[in-house]
Amino acid sequence: MNDKPERLIDKKGLRLDGRKPDQLRPVKLEVGVIPAADGSAYIEQGKNKILAGVYGPREAHPKHLALQDRLVLKCRYHMAPFSVQERKSPAPSRREVELSKVIREALEPAIFVELYPRTMVDLTVEVLQADGGTRCASITAASLALADAGLPMRDLVVACAAGKADDKIVLDLMDEEDKLGSADVPVALMPNLNAITLLQMDGKLTQEEFEAAVNLAIEGCKQIYAMQKDALKAKYMSVKGEGEE
Ligand code: ADP
Numbered sequence: 001m002n003d004k005p006e007r008l009i010d011k012k013g014l015r016l017d018g019r020k021p022d023q024l025r026p027v028k029l030e031v032g033v034i035p036a037a038d039g040s041a042y043i044e045q046g047k048n049k050i051l052a053g054v055y056g057p058r059e060a061h062p063k064h065l066a067l068q069d070r071l072v073l074k075c076r077y078h079m080a081p082f083s084v085q086e087r088k089s090p091a092p093s094r095r096e097v098e099l100s101k102v103i104r105e106a107l108e109p110a111i112f113v114e115l116y117p118r119t120m121v122d123l124t125v126e127v128l129q130a131d132g133g134t135r136c137a138s139i140t141a142a143s144l145a146l147a148d149a150g151l152p153m154r155d156l157v158v159a160c161a162a163g164k165a166d167d168k169i170v171l172d173l174m175d176e177e178d179k180l181g182s183a184d185v186p187v188a189l190m191p192n193l194n195a196i197t198l199l200q201m202d203g204k205l206t207q208e209e210f211e212a213a214v215n216l217a218i219e220g221c222k223q224i225y226a227m228q229k230d231a232l233k234a235k236y237m238s239v240k241g242e243g244e245e
Helices: 094-110 134-148 175-180 207-244
Strands: 027-031 039-045 048-059 072-079 119-129 158-165 168-171 183-190 195-199
Touching: 027 134, 027 207, 039 134, 048 134, 072 094, 072 134, 094 119, 094 134, 094 183, 094 195, 119 134, 134 158, 134 183, 134 207, 158 175, 158 207, 168 207, 183 207
Parallel strands: 072 119
Antiparallel strands: 027 039, 039 048, 048 119, 158 168, 158 183, 183 195
């Protein structure tokens, strides 16, 4: 383990990885990375590496989970044993069960579930490397995977967290800031509809700090949304390119 740093923000106002308080980590997005899945996407956000895959819509399995008037979204968030410093047990932890639910609830409002009664979409999120903010990066990638599967959606869902490190409100916390900072506020957004689908808070903030964190997280979401749209377009541009050869 690294020694605990004395400060998360230095005298110049920069963070441990050299970022300004309102700066995102580098984000890389790719759509359609798993040909066997109906839809898939990959995200790197800082050191996070996450893969999302979708099967469906197809007949619900097990059948008793089917709903007569809508599609059921089944979501599994899982961290690979090698995704963190100390081997993580591959069995689903309490945290993974909770994050699976949170991710599902953040995505569902974007899907026209009523168009597919008695069916199911299976969404799997596999965290290959984790460095803080994996629920948000998972939502960003999963929403691209759902779109890649051709599911009619009201909007993409994009997520980003903001929080407090030392006494400053900062965007997109990495693991050290998440652990040593005093608060973390993950936000998921449907940017075109201007609707929040996930809002959580871990830690303590004043009302003013909370509002500043939510606004900063929304700004981060909007930046990632532009990248999401580019990633979706890039897939279809490459398909078009292949056809032309
Ligand atoms: P999020 O990843 O959405 O921020 P948490 O706040 O629960 O969710 O986790 C923060 C970070 O803690 C994770 O991104 C990961 O880097 C780390 N972490 C989570 N679970 C484990 C674990 N079992 N062992 C080591 N680190 C973990």
